Amino acid sequence: MAGVIQMTARRSSLSLVLARSRNRMRDRSPGLAAGLFAGVLAAGLGLGSFAVVVMGLWISSPYPDSGPGGALHVAAALWLLAHGVELVRADTLSGVPAPLGVTPLLLLALPVWLLHRAARDAVDGEEGAPLVSARTAWAGVVLGYLAVAAAVAGYAAGGALRPSWIGAGVSLPAVVVAAAGMGAWTAYGRPRRPVERVLALLPRALRRLLTGVEGRERVGVAVRAAGAGAAVLVGGGALLVAVSSVWHLGAARGAFLQLTEGWSGRFAVLLLCAVLVPNAAVWGAAYAVGPGFVLGVGHVVAPSASDPAPMLPPFPLLAAVPEAGAGGGLNWAAGVVALLAGAAVGMFVARGAVRGGAGVWSWKRTVGVVGLAGLVCAVGFAVLGGMAGGPLGAGTLARFGPVGWQVGAAVGAWMVGVGVPVGLALRRWWGRGAVTAATASVPVPVPAPAPAVAPASTPGSDAEPYDFEREEGADTP
Structure with missing residues (x-):
């Protein structure tokens, strides 16, 4: 009987743990889904902006070198270049591939702002709902954005300007991770705990100076x-x-x-x-x-x-x-x-x-x-x-x-x-x-006046009237 009770208690505790886990996953899934959607939307808005500008220049050009497919490939390559990804031009006159690695800093500002805004909005969640976990929102935005970036890199590889896979695997994720992290950190009011965790990696002598x-x-x-x-x-x-x-x-x-x-x-x-x-x-x-x-x-x-x-x-x-x-x-x-x-x-x-x-x-x-x-x-x-x-x-x-x-x-x-x-x-x-x-604003302390000591009363003095009757009564038996 005791064994049955013990097994039942174990099953009930295990069921409670599983229920809590399911509730946590169910509570986190909307936040993760919102983060994924925000990351995809941020990548799509940035890529769409580049595509609109490039297509507009292609349409207005009197002598376009390629069709609309070539213009879209150029837009995808420029979008990757804005993230610090080096491009390589293969069809050169000399036959030697020519790299292009100068990142236009003004173009970099657009994806950084979109990522920052996406992570901040993903943390805020729906109106009236509690804040989403910063890690959950950050992970969703990063995964959604990188999914679109991988597709764009694969598409741009078929154009005249091909992305360097080393840059696509290092520079682009670094920009995405940093910008989304700053957005999630800002949404929580810039707490000190994440910064202190980073500072904990420093040597002890330096950590004391910064904490x-x-x-x-x-x-x-x-x-x-x-x-x-x-x-x-x-x-x-x-x-x-x-x-x-x-x-x-x-x-x-x-x-x-x-x-x-x-x-x-x-x-x-x-x-x-x-x-x-x-x-x-x-x-x-x-x-x-x-x-x-x-x-x-x-x-x-x-x-x-x-x-x-x-x-x-x-x-x-x-x-x-x-x-x-x-x-x-x-x-x-x-x-x-x-x-x-x-x-x-x-x-x-x-x-x-x-x-x-x-x-x-x-x-x-x-x-x-x-x-x-x-x-x-x-x-x-x-x-x-x-x-x-x-x-x-x-x-x-x-x-x-x-x-x-x-x-x-x-x-x-x-x-x-x-x-x-x-x-x-x-x-x-x-x-x-x-x-x-x-020094001028501090008031100068003034010593308090000493308390007055009453003088001893003597008969006939003006300090206190003398009670003759009390004195006479004291002599009376």
Whole structure:
């Protein structure tokens, strides 16, 4: 009888576990399905946008090279290129496949925004329903998007521009995973726990500096300072490109007219220049910090000197490249952009040092935060520099644009080298004013008056009337 009761209890507990598992799967399946649908929809919207633009240019072209199938293959290839996938052109005159690896950064912004929005909406779920698990929504969006991407890569492989399978298997999933993860993290209000799990992988000494209340304050100030420095670098690089384009306006106009004659072709060239403006801004920033960029193997363009460039295709943005030869005063003046970026990093760190919750930071802590901001900015520009450049063909054009690690190292050196003295000087100046204001605002303690001691009462004094009757009664037996 006891064995029967024990077996029955085990069966009931097992049934309860299975029921709970079924309920969990049933509760999660709508969230996973919504994530899959959101990922497919995001990929479809991005791909449809590329297809509409390419088909519009094909229809308006007076001499199309291929039919609508070729235009759709080009649209699929450009969509993959926007995710950082390198393309390969097989039908060249020399017979050698020519790679194309320069990612238009403006085109990259569209799939990143669509993925971010899709993951955020998948977490929110239906109106009035509880939030979907971040992992479930993220996994659904990633799987749905990658399913469409795999089909697009297979379709584009049959066209003139074929995707590199290494890039399709590394760059595209990395973009999808990162953008969808940021969207899910934003939907939950940017919680600290996922960040702390990532920081747990760091060494203990470094983890102590980045965790806790003070660590989060350091990281926040460093990220804002790095963002300010990066914004100054990108804006300054864009300004350098604009000034150089105006300086070489005749060459840019000649290149523009040489490429095409019809209005549809000119519109296509203008559209291509527009999507490459962020790339040109990164190139300008790389020129300002020192390493410059490469216009073919062995041809470096930098403020110190510019090597003679090989035979480049006529393109308006390439007309802004400085002339070959040793750099002059105008070339070295581009370093002002790097100085301003480093000063911006130091100013933001000094502002955080003065406004800290525990008073003015020490000089060691200020220097450490400037170093952290320089590291963040350096890593960001190393990635941007690597994506803004790449191969444009075989042979000499196998290297084209900034070299990522060189640009990152130079940016980090400028941010720390300029940011440290500026941050310490502003911390000392602003900190003195903060201490003075704090001292003036603290009320001076006033000592409380001592309590008055009543004098001893004597008969006949005015302090207290003397009770003669009580005194006489005391003598009375």
